[in-house]
Amino acid sequence: KQEVTQIPAALSVPEGENLVLNCSFTDSAIYNLQWFRQDPGKGLTSLLLIQSSQREQTSGRLNASLDKSSGRSTLYIAASQPGDSATYLCAVPTYNTDKLIFGTGTRLQVFP
């Protein structure tokens, strides 16, 4: 059974810091991995989708890497800003199913 873990659960940093959020999954037979952002009381916004054949994806100040064999992904946020404050979730669809299995998220606060 696929399990997804995110570390740390919460993170508070000053503006301008570079930071890394971690996601690990137990079953490496995945099609892809997706990172989402969720603001309080809102739905999820897709940030990056990495296919299983890819090693990383970049979008602006965000870079996500995937090491399928070790069951890990990291989301790197460069030069963090207060507007980055949100909960970040990773999710994987397990092979041969259509379900996305989510981690419990990392709650990020960036203070000025």
Next chain:
Amino acid sequence: GAGVSQTPSNKVTEKGKYVELRCDPISGHTALYWYRQSLGQGPEFLIYFQGTGAADDSGLPNDRFFAVRPEGSVSTLKIQRTERGDSAVYLCASSLGGRTTGELFFGEGSRLTVL
């Protein structure tokens, strides 16, 4: 539409009542998903539609929950005899493809409170 639309955004009901939650996916998206999210948790899968048919309903917690997508676009999640434990945010998502290609796009959710 431009994004996934869910209605109502908030629903308060009494224990034992029937509720319907509606999802209007992005135009052209054939895959539609329902998830449920409790406070402080990640979303949990409920059901997945490919077109009009429920391709995977293994996440529905019991037979009080049912979902339909009769014309392959709008979907309705139906909950009978609601219980307090059903209180959560119900999220709908759609994608162009299915499991292999599908970047998921989520709606804002419907917050259900059962008193």
